[in-house]
Amino acid sequence: MPYRASFYTLGCRLNQAETAIISKTFEEKGYQIVDFGNETDLCVINTCSVTEHSEAKCRNIIRSVLRKSPRAFIAVTGCYAQIGVDSLKKIKGIDLIAGTEYKMKLARYVQEPLKLPTPVILHSRRISRDNFTLEATGNHDEVTRANLKIQDGCDFFCTFCIIPFTRGRERSRKLGDLLQEATELARQGHKEIVLTGVNIGRYSDEGKTLLDVIKALEEIEEIQRIRITSIEPTTVQEEVIDHMASSQKLCPYFHIPVQSGDDKILRAMNRRYTVRDYVQFIERIVQKVPDVGLGTDVIVGFPGEGEAEFENTRRLLEELPLSYAHVFSYSKRPMTKASKMKETVHPEIIKERSQILRELSAKKRQQFYSRYLGRTVRVLFETRNEEGIFTGLTCNYMRVGTITGLDLSRQIRDVKITEILGDMALGILV
Ligand code: SF4
Secondary structure, three states: OOOEEEEEEOOOHHHHHHHHHHHHHHHHOOOEEOOOOOOOOEEEEEEOOOOHHHHHHHHHHHHHHHHHOOOOEEEEEEHHHHHOHHHHHOOOOOOEEEOHHHHOOHHHHOOOOOOOOOOEEEOOOOOOOOOEOOOOOOOOOOOOEEEEEOEEOOOOOOOOOOHHHHOOOOEEEOHHHHHHHHHHHHHOOOOEEEEEOOOHHHOOEOOEOHHHHHHHHHOOOOOOEEEEOEOOHHHOOHHHHHHHHHOOOEOOEEEOOOEOOOHHHHHHOOOOOOHHHHHHHHHHHHHHOOOOEEEEEEEEOOOOOOHHHHHHHHHHHHHOOOOEEEEEEOOOOOOOOHHHOOOOOOHHHHHHHHHHHHHHHHHHHHHHHHOOOOOEEEEEEEEEOOOOOEEEEOOOOOEEEEOOOOOOOOOEEEEEEEEEEOOEEEEEEO
8 A cells, every 4th residue: 555645735826836846745755645634644834934823823733733634744844944943843643844945855764754753853944045956847727827936036135025034035946847747747737827926037057047037938729827926126127027028838928926005115115116116117007918817925914014004005906907906914023124113003003904905806896807897808727615506717817606517617708797796706608
């Protein structure tokens, strides 16, 4: 009987892309991959450390796995395994703690998934700065879309962010290596490739840039869509915007974190742009790329955010042609510069302000979706949601559903939008 392995991922899209690859490396070693929660011989937990709350969540998951599967070999990796070794060591029953430098090679270090008397710790404070290759093609849960890791780490050191310490400095995946994985993903039937990394606009491999990555991926026939996800405003090459305007495959969509609409706060965050820069940048994109979908991240309650600063952020979000905003309530992240800042905002105020921006985001989404009422859009269908509606995404990241008995999975179909239903546009197949 082969050993069984299960996986649990906390945190960001990049963690998901990495777990997909780690899972494949275990499968290639002969393990049978089982769904998380089923009986298993090995469980890998890929952790997140973005806030103290995320770390607490990691500890809860680890403890619940230990309770349910006391005989399983427990391997903990990811950002928390890089900066939280001391607190992880206190959880009895973990067998392996593997920091960032060892994460992607985890399968090499587990000979037999047999419990150990004390955890083995693979950890290095120094994280390589070299460009890298990965060992396998990811096992992806989603059938239509696949996350493709192209970059890791960050050199920007925003004062609220722990990533440069957990993932290290920026480095890129070798172009040939990522193309190999993309080709295999396309062969498996993934129609959309989502470019994933910490700071993907800084991609650089032997003189090749993000635009070169996009153009090379476009050559892979079976890939229908290439999507850029989160990208830092100062790193988007003008050529990428121009290319987006005419490309058949690069989705007209950007998610560009603004974080605050106030220059004083942006400076305190060590962001590299002013509000004016950001506005001009968004205006340029909107002028050049028809029907572009634009999302952002915003942090509410950063130290020093008074009523005036918050109002600047609220007004900016209201005025910009965004289709949504992900709203994050600031909480102190130890080991960051911001955690030492004095002018903190009361948690109740943060809660109220976050609620205001979440409502605004919902309104922006409604406005964006409403523009498409009566129009026909192309949808790459994924799966049926819990309410039984088949849903998928447009290129510009609009969630569209249709009520049908057909299995539309992986199909690209034209849909005429008839109404807006909560977070989704509803339509009929054309
Ligand atoms: S650019 Fe993003 S990943 Fe880099 S330090 Fe700033 S917030 Fe963190």
